[in-house]
Amino acid sequence: MKLACRIFASLLALASAMYPCAAATLKVVASFSIIGDMTARVGGDDIDLTVLVGPDADVHVFQADPKRARAVASAQLFIANGRGLDAWASRLIKASGSKATLVNLTDAVTGRPGDPHAWQDVKNALAYVEALRLALATADPKKAFAYDQRASLLHAELLALERQVRTEFQLIPAVRRKAITTHDAFGFLGQAYGVEFIAPLGISTENQPSAKSVARLITQIRKERITAVFLENIADNRLISQIARETGIALGGRLYSDALSPASGPAASYICMMRHNVRLLTEAMAKGS
Amino acid sequence: MSFLYETLLAPFADFEFMRRALAACVALAVGAGPVGVFLVLRRMSLMGDAIGHAVLPGVAVGFMVSGLSLGAMTLGGVAAGLIVALLAGVTARATGMKEDASLAGFYLTSLAIGVLLVSARGSSIDLLNILFGSILAVDDQGLFLVAGVATVSTLTMSFIFRSLVVECFDPVFARSVGAGGAWVHAIFLALVVLNLVSAFQALGTLMAVGLMMLPALAARFWSEDISQIVFISTGFAIMSSVMGLLLSFHVEWASGPSIVLVASMFYGASIIFGSRSGLLARWMRRPHFHEPEDASR
Numbered sequence: 001m002k003l004a005c006r007i008f009a010s011l012l013a014l015a016s017a018m019y020p021c022a023a024a025t026l027k028v029v030a031s032f033s034i035i036g037d038m039t040a041r042v043g044g045d046d047i048d049l050t051v052l053v054g055p056d057a058d059v060h061v062f063q064a065d066p067k068r069a070r071a072v073a074s075a076q077l078f079i080a081n082g083r084g085l086d087a088w089a090s091r092l093i094k095a096s097g098s099k100a101t102l103v104n105l106t107d108a109v110t111g112r113p114g115d116p117h118a119w120q121d122v123k124n125a126l127a128y129v130e131a132l133r134l135a136l137a138t139a140d141p142k143k144a145f146a147y148d149q150r151a152s153l154l155h156a157e158l159l160a161l162e163r164q165v166r167t168e169f170q171l172i173p174a175v176r177r178k179a180i181t182t183h184d185a186f187g188f189l190g191q192a193y194g195v196e197f198i199a200p201l202g203i204s205t206e207n208q209p210s211a212k213s214v215a216r217l218i219t220q221i222r223k224e225r226i227t228a229v230f231l232e233n234i235a236d237n238r239l240i241s242q243i244a245r246e247t248g249i250a251l252g253g254r255l256y257s258d259a260l261s262p263a264s265g266p267a268a269s270y271i272c273m274m275r276h277n278v279r280l281l282t283e284a285m286a287k288g289s
Numbered sequence: 290m291s292f293l294y295e296t297l298l299a300p301f302a303d304f305e306f307m308r309r310a311l312a313a314c315v316a317l318a319v320g321a322g323p324v325g326v327f328l329v330l331r332r333m334s335l336m337g338d339a340i341g342h343a344v345l346p347g348v349a350v351g352f353m354v355s356g357l358s359l360g361a362m363t364l365g366g367v368a369a370g371l372i373v374a375l376l377a378g379v380t381a382r383a384t385g386m387k388e389d390a391s392l393a394g395f396y397l398t399s400l401a402i403g404v405l406l407v408s409a410r411g412s413s414i415d416l417l418n419i420l421f422g423s424i425l426a427v428d429d430q431g432l433f434l435v436a437g438v439a440t441v442s443t444l445t446m447s448f449i450f451r452s453l454v455v456e457c458f459d460p461v462f463a464r465s466v467g468a469g470g471a472w473v474h475a476i477f478l479a480l481v482v483l484n485l486v487s488a489f490q491a492l493g494t495l496m497a498v499g500l501m502m503l504p505a506l507a508a509r510f511w512s513e514d515i516s517q518i519v520f521i522s523t524g525f526a527i528m529s530s531v532m533g534l535l536l537s538f539h540v541e542w543a544s545g546p547s548i549v550l551v552a553s554m555f556y557g558a559s560i561i562f563g564s565r566s567g568l569l570a571r572w573m574r575r576p577h578f579h580e581p582e583d584a585s586r
Binding site: 065211213214215218241245 | 307
C-alpha cells in the first residue's frame with residue numbers, strides 16, 4: 001500500500017514536472033487584427049496567439065462566442081488597445097474566469113485623450129512595440145532575449161516607415177492635406193503629419209449622422225475644393241458614396257482604419273496597411289493641386 | 290420671407306441628398322400609409338414590428354451571397370418575410386390558433402436564425418446599419434425600389450380595397466358571399482412585407498414600422514370613414530417626413546428617429562385633440578352632471 005502510494009506520488013510529480021514543459025508556450029490573446037499583427041511579430045514562435053477580431057471586422061461591436069471565450073480563459077496575457085476601443089476586454093477576462101494579465105497598449109501613448117486609434121501615428125506604433133516587448137518579457141522571462149531581438153527588428157522597420165510617411169506627406173502642399181473619411185479614425189495620423197481629416201460620423205462607427213452634419217460637410221468640400229474622399233473597410237459606405245456623388249468627386253479608394261485586410265488584400269500587416277493608406281491619401285490629395 | 294425660404298426650402302434646393310431623402314420618404318409614406326391603416330383596423334398593429342424582425346435571415350443570406358447588394362438583400366428579405374407571414378397565416382387558419390400567436394412563434398424563430406447567420410459571418414457592422422438604415426444615403430437603385438414598391442402597393446390596395454374593408458368589419462359576411470377572404474388576406478400580408486423591405490435600406494426596418502403605424506394610429510382619432518382615414522394617415526406620414534428631415538437639418542439630430550418622432554408627435558396630438566375619439570372630444574361629449582347617473586335603475 002505504502003509502495004503503491006509512493007509510486008502514485010512519484011508519477012504525479014513526474015506528470016507535474018512534464019506538464020509545464022508541454023504547455024511552455026505563452027498563451028496570448030490580442031483583441032484585434034492590427035495589434036494582433038504586432039504581437040505576432042514580437043512574439044514569433046514563442047507564443048501561442050489568438051486574435052479575437054479578425055481582418056475586415058469591426059472591433060467596436062465585438063461579441064464573444066464560446067470558442068473565443070475559451071481562448072481567453074486559458075490565456076496568460078491579454079493584449080488590448082485600450083481607450084474604450086475594446087472595452088469588452090476586461091469584462092471578457094472576468095466572465096471567462098481567466099487569470100490573464102490585461103495590457104492596454106495605449107497606456108504607453110500620450111495625446112488626443114479619448115481617441116483610441118493611436119496606431120495611426122507610427123511613433124505610437126513604436127511605443128506599442130516597446131510595451132509589447134515588456135509585457136511578453138515579463139510574462140515569460142526565459143524568452144526575453146528572443147522578444148528583444150524581434151522587437152528591435154520591427155522597431156527598425158517602423159522607423160523606416162515613419163520616415164517614408166513623413167516625406168510623402170511633406171511633398172503635398174499644406175493646404176491640400178485634407179481628406180474626408182467615413183468615421184473619425186485618423187486623428188492621430190492627421191496630428192502627426194499635418195493632415196486634416198473630416199468625417200461625417202462622430203468618433204465611433206455606431207453613430208447615425210444628422211442631415212445637418214452631412215450638409216455642413218458637403219458645403220465644406222465645395223468651398224475648400226477637397227479632392228480626397230475615401231471609403232473604409234469596416235464602415236457603412238453608402239453615406240460617403242452619396243456625398244461623393246453630390247460633390248462630383250471620384251472616390252479615392254478604400255482605407256484600412258481599424259482592421260487589417262485578409263492575407264490576400266493590400267493591408268495584410270500593419271506596415272502594409274500604413275503604406276497603402278498613405279499612398280491612397282497622397283495620390284488623391286495631389287489631384288487637386 | 291427669406292427666413293422662411295432659408296428654413297423650409299433652402300435645405301432641399303441646395304442639397305441633392307435632402308431631395309433624395311424627401312423623395313424616398315414620400316414614396317414610403319404613400320406606399321405604407323394605407324397598409325398601416327388596415328393593420329390597425331384588423332387589430333394587427335404589432336404585425337409590422339414582427340415582420341420587420343422576420344426579414345433579418347433573408348437579408349443576411351442575401352448579404353452573404355453577394356455582399357452589400359441591394360437586389361440580393363431585398364429578394365432575401367421579401368422571401369423571408371413572405372414565408373413567415375404565410376406560414377403564420379396558414380397555421381392560424383388550419384389550427385384555429387390566433388394569428389398573432391402563430392406569427393409570434395414564426396417571427397421569433399426567423400429572428401433567431403437571422404442573428405445566428407449574422408454572427409456566423411463575423412462582421413456585424415453592415416447588417417446593424419441595415420436594421421437602422423440610412424435615409425441620407427439613398428442611391429438611384431434604392432429610390433427606384435422604394436418608388437416601385439409604392440406604385441405596386443398603391444395599385445394593389447385600390448384593387449383589394451373593398452374586399453379588405455368587408456373583411457375588416459364583417460368577416461363572416463365576406464366569407465358567405467365568397468369574397469375570397471384568404472386570398473385578399475394573403476395579398477395584403479405580401480404588401481406589408483414588400484413595404485417594410487423596401488424601407489429597410491432607407492429608414493431601416495425598425496424605423497420603417499414607425500412611419501407605417503404611427504400616422505395610421507393618429508388618423509384613427511380623426512375619422513370613422515376608412516377612405517378618409519387612409520388619406521389623413523398618408524398626409525400625416527408625408528408631413529412627418531418633411532418635418533423630420535428639416536428637424537434633422539436644423540437641429541443636429543439623426544434623421545430616421547427624427548422622422549419617426551415627428552410622427553409620434555402627430556400621434557400624441559391626435560390622442561388629445563382628435564375630432565372623433567380624442568380626449569378633448571370625449572370630454573366635451575361627456576354626459577352633464579345633472580343627468581341622473583342611476584337612470585338605468
